[in-house]
Amino acid sequence: MTDLIANIAAIVGPKGLITGEDVSLRAADWLGTTTCKAKAVVRPASTDELSQVMKLCHAAAQSVVPAGGLTGLVHGSDAGPDDIQISFERMRAVLAIDPVGRTVTVEAGCPIQAVHEAVAEHGLTFAVDWGARGSATVGGGISTNAGGNRVIRYGMMRDNVLGVEAVLADGTVISSLNTLLKNNSAYDLKQFFIGSEGTLGLVTRAVLKLYPTPSGEATGMLALDSYDEVLRLFAHLGKRLGSGLTSFEVMWRDHYELIAVNSGRHTPPLPGGHAFYAIVEASGVDPERDADHFATVLGEALEQGIAADAVIAASKAQAAGIWKVREDIEGLFMATAPSATFDVSLPIVAMDEYVRGLRAAVTERWGADSKVIVFGHLGDGNLHIVVGPRPWSEEARHQVEELVYTPLKPLSGSISAEHGIGLEKRAWLGISRSPEEIALMRTVKAALDPKGILNPGKVLA
Numbered sequence: 001m002t003d004l005i006a007n008i009a010a011i012v013g014p015k016g017l018i019t020g021e022d023v024s025l026r027a028a029d030w031l032g033t034t035t036c037k038a039k040a041v042v043r044p045a046s047t048d049e050l051s052q053v054m055k056l057c058h059a060a061a062q063s064v065v066p067a068g069g070l071t072g073l074v075h076g077s078d079a080g081p082d083d084i085q086i087s088f089e090r091m092r093a094v095l096a097i098d099p100v101g102r103t104v105t106v107e108a109g110c111p112i113q114a115v116h117e118a119v120a121e122h123g124l125t126f127a128v129d130w131g132a133r134g135s136a137t138v139g140g141g142i143s144t145n146a147g148g149n150r151v152i153r154y155g156m157m158r159d160n161v162l163g164v165e166a167v168l169a170d171g172t173v174i175s176s177l178n179t180l181l182k183n184n185s186a187y188d189l190k191q192f193f194i195g196s197e198g199t200l201g202l203v204t205r206a207v208l209k210l211y212p213t214p215s216g217e218a219t220g221m222l223a224l225d226s227y228d229e230v231l232r233l234f235a236h237l238g239k240r241l242g243s244g245l246t247s248f249e250v251m252w253r254d255h256y257e258l259i260a261v262n263s264g265r266h267t268p269p270l271p272g273g274h275a276f277y278a279i280v281e282a283s284g285v286d287p288e289r290d291a292d293h294f295a296t297v298l299g300e301a302l303e304q305g306i307a308a309d310a311v312i313a314a315s316k317a318q319a320a321g322i323w324k325v326r327e328d329i330e331g332l333f334m335a336t337a338p339s340a341t342f343d344v345s346l347p348i349v350a351m352d353e354y355v356r357g358l359r360a361a362v363t364e365r366w367g368a369d370s371k372v373i374v375f376g377h378l379g380d381g382n383l384h385i386v387v388g389p390r391p392w393s394e395e396a397r398h399q400v401e402e403l404v405y406t407p408l409k410p411l412s413g414s415i416s417a418e419h420g421i422g423l424e425k426r427a428w429l430g431i432s433r434s435p436e437e438i439a440l441m442r443t444v445k446a447a448l449d450p451k452g453i454l455n456p457g458k459v460l461a
């Protein structure tokens with residue numbers, strides 16, 4: 001054991017430190033396909049312990065890699081043999097709930113689902129929600145500015161975080177645990193830590209904004225035969241449901257049929273054979289009236305020839321069945337591996353042409369056996385794309401990345417809608433950010449982490 005590790009052990013105690021072979025027994029990704037390569041895993045139990053650890057690491061110029069639930073999809077928490085992994089698994093507490101001010105204060109390692117469950121007892125809801133809720137943590141969600149299924153109504157993590165406490169590279173604790181909705185007292189320092197993927201500070205606690213739990217939620221799925229119908233449906237729902245519309249997710253036919261119809265993992269809510277499938281969710285405060293209105297609005301879509309078929313969930317279990325199709329990322333990965341996954345933003349109106357162009361380019365280069373699967377948070381302008389060129393190779397992956405990312409530039413699109421940059425997208429950052437923006441990012445990084453010990457190599461080379 002080195003002096004540094006021994007000194008860290010004295011701070012965090014035996015429960016707070018994992019070394020040797022025990023490190024490589026730990027998973028390094030959400031599917032458990034890789035194992036941890038760090039030289040040690042430090043599991044602080046408090047902000048104060050982490051602050052002391054970082055003081056030592058800073059003095060020794062020791063690199064650290066923060067890890068939450070490891071559900072990130074861009075290799076943002078990958079650690080190498082020279083790194084120490086900082087795990088937040090012993091900092092999972094829900095510290096305080098203010099039902100009047102509608103806030104919850106939590107530790108960074110608290111899973112998103114645990115936040116949902118804790119605040120539900122008070123008739124409140126945390127609006128950010130996504131498929132990995134059982135494992136993904138508040139700290140990971142903040143560090144990646146996670147989005148999810150209800151961004152169209154409630155925004156991303158950034159819109160739902162009021163305060164953040166973080167430990168800087170040198171161990172300084174920045175306790176910016178604001179609980180106020182309005183606070184313009186100079187710079188909003190929490191923004192440094194939201195979406196910066198652990199490269200500017202280690203999030204230890206956060207104050208999250210809550211909403212009263214809607215008294216009714218309605219979920220439906222519609223089948224559509226053209227992209228024009230998708231656009232018309234989106235406009236129709238916006239007009240008729242207003243701010244009650246909480247989700248507008250769309251699956252292209254290949255995705256729906258692969259997962260819902262042909263995988264054997266689900267009962268298809270609607271038959272296959274249509275070009276698009278939309279999942280629509282709305283919430284309100286008058287369950288009976290809202291359910292009737294939802295049925296009327298979907299009925300109008302059928303009558304007006306906007307949609308070819310529709311189903312409305314008659315129970316929570318049926319609603320969950322609809323969402324499971326969309327959220328079955330494991331099934332998708334199993335069915336498409338080996339493949340490259342993407343998370344891009346672009347104007348909604350440009351999506352159909354973009355996807356057609358990508359399909360044509362992939363088929364032209366690798367043939368019709370190659371897979372291009374498309375789905376996403378369409379209402380947010382966010383598509384997830386899985387491309388499996390056949391035969392697969394790392395060279396093919398790079399070529400696919402080029403085909404996916406290059407057309408985004410003239411569309412002013414983004415190479416990352418919600419997953420971040422990590423290691424995976426670093427080389428392509430110039431598609432979405434100007435040289436001046438990247439230079440300013442480097443200035444901020446150098447100011448907050450002059451020794452470059454926080455999640456080195458992630459986001460910026």
Ligand SMILES: Cc1cc2nc3c(=O)[nH]c(=O)nc-3n(C[C@H](O)[C@H](O)[C@H](O)COP(=O)(O)OP(=O)(O)OC[C@H]3O[C@@H](n4cnc5c(N)ncnc54)[C@H](O)[C@@H]3O)c2cc1C
Nearest residue numbers: 068069070071072076130137139140141146147148198203
């Ligand atoms: C099935 C599935 C569905 C998903 N759906 C969505 C979705 O709809 N929307 C979406 O946005 N994402 C989605 N994701 C991606 C992922 O869940 C998010 O990126 C999530 O925010 C990662 O949280 P985590 O706790 O797992 O963080 P990790 O994966 O452990 O880490 C993510 C990044 O945050 C850093 N980090 C972690 N904790 C801290 C901390 N306390 N302080 C500083 N840095 C930290 C890590 O170093 C890394 O760079 C999905 C993933 C899966 C597997």
